[in-house]
Amino acid sequence: MSDYTQMWKDLGLNLEAHDMLLNVLGNAYKDIYLSQKDRPEGMGYFDFVMSEVHGLRIKELLDEKAQGRKIIGSYCVFVPEEIALAANATLVGLCSGADFAVEEVEKYLPRNTCALIKSSFGFKLGKVCPYLESADMVVGENTCDGKKKAYESLGSLVDNLYVMDLPQMKSDGGKALLKNEYYRFKSAVEKLTGVAITAESLKNAIKTVNAKRAAIHRLSELRSAKPAPISGLDALLANQVFFYDNPARFTESVNKICDELEKRIQDKKGVMAEKTPRILLSGCPMAVPNWKLPWIIETSGAVIVGEESCVGERGTRNLVDESGDTIETMMDSIVDRYFKVDCAIFTPNQDRLNHVAQMAEKYRADGVIHYSLQFCQPYIMESIPVEKALEGKDIPTLRVETDYGMEDAGQLKTRVQAFIEQLG
Amino acid sequence: MNYAGIDIGSRTIEVVVVNSSGDIICSLQADTGFDPIAESLKLFDSIENSGIKYQRIMATGYGRTLFEVAYTNLDPHPLSAPKDLTLADKCSTVTEIKAHARGVAAYFPNAATILDIGGQDSKAIALNNNGKVKKFEMNDRCAAGTGKFLEIMARTLGFSIDDFGKEALLAQNDLTINSMCTVFAESEVTSLIAKGADRREIAKGLHISVMKRAAGMINRVRSDQSDSIVFTGGVAKNGCMVTLISEKLGCSVLVPDNPQMIGAFGAALISSEMG
Numbered sequence A: 001m002s003d004y005t006q007m008w009k010d011l012g013l014n015l016e017a018h019d020m021l022l023n024v025l026g027n028a029y030k031d032i033y034l035s036q037k038d039r040p041e042g043m044g045y046f047d048f049v050m051s052e053v054h055g056l057r058i059k060e061l062l063d064e065k066a067q068g069r070k071i072i073g074s075y076c077v078f079v080p081e082e083i084a085l086a087a088n089a090t091l092v093g094l095c096s097g098a099d100f101a102v103e104e105v106e107k108y109l110p111r112n113t114c115a116l117i118k119s120s121f122g123f124k125l126g127k128v129c130p131y132l133e134s135a136d137m138v139v140g141e142n143t144c145d146g147k148k149k150a151y152e153s154l155g156s157l158v159d160n161l162y163v164m165d166l167p168q169m170k171s172d173g174g175k176a177l178l179k180n181e182y183y184r185f186k187s188a189v190e191k192l193t194g195v196a197i198t199a200e201s202l203k204n205a206i207k208t209v210n211a212k213r214a215a216i217h218r219l220s221e222l223r224s225a226k227p228a229p230i231s232g233l234d235a236l237l238a239n240q241v242f243f244y245d246n247p248a249r250f251t252e253s254v255n256k257i258c259d260e261l262e263k264r265i266q267d268k269k270g271v272m273a274e275k276t277p278r279i280l281l282s283g284c285p286m287a288v289p290n291w292k293l294p295w296i297i298e299t300s301g302a303v304i305v306g307e308e309s310c311v312g313e314r315g316t317r318n319l320v321d322e323s324g325d326t327i328e329t330m331m332d333s334i335v336d337r338y339f340k341v342d343c344a345i346f347t348p349n350q351d352r353l354n355h356v357a358q359m360a361e362k363y364r365a366d367g368v369i370h371y372s373l374q375f376c377q378p379y380i381m382e383s384i385p386v387e388k389a390l391e392g393k394d395i396p397t398l399r400v401e402t403d404y405g406m407e408d409a410g411q412l413k414t415r416v417q418a419f420i421e422q423l424g
Numbered sequence B: 001m002n003y004a005g006i007d008i009g010s011r012t013i014e015v016v017v018v019n020s021s022g023d024i025i026c027s028l029q030a031d032t033g034f035d036p037i038a039e040s041l042k043l044f045d046s047i048e049n050s051g052i053k054y055q056r057i058m059a060t061g062y063g064r065t066l067f068e069v070a071y072t073n074l075d076p077h078p079l080s081a082p083k084d085l086t087l088a089d090k091c092s093t094v095t096e097i098k099a100h101a102r103g104v105a106a107y108f109p110n111a112a113t114i115l116d117i118g119g120q121d122s123k124a125i126a127l128n129n130n131g132k133v134k135k136f137e138m139n140d141r142c143a144a145g146t147g148k149f150l151e152i153m154a155r156t157l158g159f160s161i162d163d164f165g166k167e168a169l170l171a172q173n174d175l176t177i178n179s180m181c182t183v184f185a186e187s188e189v190t191s192l193i194a195k196g197a198d199r200r201e202i203a204k205g206l207h208i209s210v211m212k213r214a215a216g217m218i219n220r221v222r223s224d225q226s227d228s229i230v231f232t233g234g235v236a237k238n239g240c241m242v243t244l245i246s247e248k249l250g251c252s253v254l255v256p257d258n259p260q261m262i263g264a265f266g267a268a269l270i271s272s273e274m275g
């Protein structure tokens, strides 16, 4: 590994705190990921990406910047990557999957704020996220009330914060709002980069992001095989890396894993025995390095076969129609695709209930674990209708509410194990 | 052939040994103390000293995994089991949910709903017709609504834990306690005492608040409201709690002979059925 100290210093990171974070991340990765058995060889790429997550990838982004590209950070899958790419910008997800600088955070946010929002502040206040610090624009979005209000405070910490409004209903009015906001975003990005989006650049961007999603779709499909060819932890990692890797290289790497998995499936080889209970995970997004619950599940004798989450199928479902030829038709197609994302901030949100049940069936899950971050009102609220809908179809469901801390790991493990016993 | 089950809870440890027909041939209990593994091994020592042999151990309760690891690594290993058993086969684990379901099914084959309130946790379990777990709920991180809560409150009111339920049943009026949190409830109780409220009425109010929590959990899991409920765990020995739950839910509440042993008994039965 090269020495990136100077680069981190130049970005204004707090080196001591940053070392601590990398240490925790490295150890967690070793304990949770590298201890798994029978991983696909192709995961080696992701191991490399993770080991260089604050190193080589940041260097690449900084090199891109030196050549005039801009970096845009985002906290939500509603921020359209296509528009960023088409205007010569790179979009990266800002992960927010670990507690950091908790005491500092509580000067800005009430204690009963979800861990994800707290974490996004912690990374800023602790000066430990090189993605955030290299971003030329950070996009917040009006989704849940927690985020909406938090961005008001984040604005005082991040001078290049751009807030995107989002609809709450899947109505014509809602769609018009989204379209309007995507045009406003388009102008803002064009202004940032000084590059006007053309029909050609937009078409290419759509193709690039579609290819990335299609690769993930292919990976997801393969997980319906029995025995499951890849662990849920590894598949989750691919879904997490989706947010910050170079799109073309990511697509290629995922497809390579898929080739390998196809061979495994042919040979009837799995990561765990055929009779291993299969779990569909549904709920809040799991940002790096929030691997706690999947790790508990997969060390309790079950395998995760799908993620109904924004770091997962809710985020990657549906491609943008590629047939448009003008900026207007392509922008419409982009709006169409994103408008289908069934985040719990929408009301009513029957689509999500249908999708959870469909996914349980498609991936041959024996049960569904619904995961909500503590204090996440939209997903906690929706967990009850989700449970009812699934139980109506005789699909056993366990609802868990947790955060990034490890204090409840023992209790959580008991509940997860009891649920797995119930399925067995 | 005999099989042992051990339930390592936060307050007490129980060991039950059953024979191959599932009859209990020995059962023991000890306080968890600060070294649950040492206490557990002591219990097994005393069983072995009395000449009772067992083939396998099934551990349950929050200390199950710690015990499994400690037991498997014991040197010399106490079990002189047949050679074809690997060490891992000799001590395995099961969650307290499944253990309770199995133990209760042995006492009450038609049971559909179980309420278990132990030292520091409480759970409600719904069973299928075949006695398998259908759905369960557990209390979250704190001690609210558990045996520990009642124990602390009994002490605050100057009752022994054995008399706490009996005294509460003698209350003339109901009184409402608002706090479920042990710390806040304790100060609420202290201020009620200072105001001269009747100790028995306060005791009943505390029982009612625990009962409401338990009833809520039961209602979330059970589908048939008329079914009777099997009540296990240390708190099932509290007559006031049994009466209140039965009144609130409008159904009978059945308590097995030794409600604290159900987890260990169920674990022993599961071990005997592993084949």
Ligand code: SF4
Residues within 6 Å of the ligand: A075, A076, A077, A078, A143, A144, A284, A285, A310, A341, A343, A344, A345
């Ligand atoms: S869950 Fe909702 S708010 Fe969160 S990333 Fe997904 S769409 Fe955005």
Ligand code: SF4
Residues within 6 Å of the ligand: A114, A115, A116, A117, A143, A144, A145, A146, A147, A284, A285, A373, A375, A376, A377, A378, A379
């Ligand atoms: S997890 Fe829930 S509360 Fe937190 S940001 Fe997402 S939607 Fe909002």
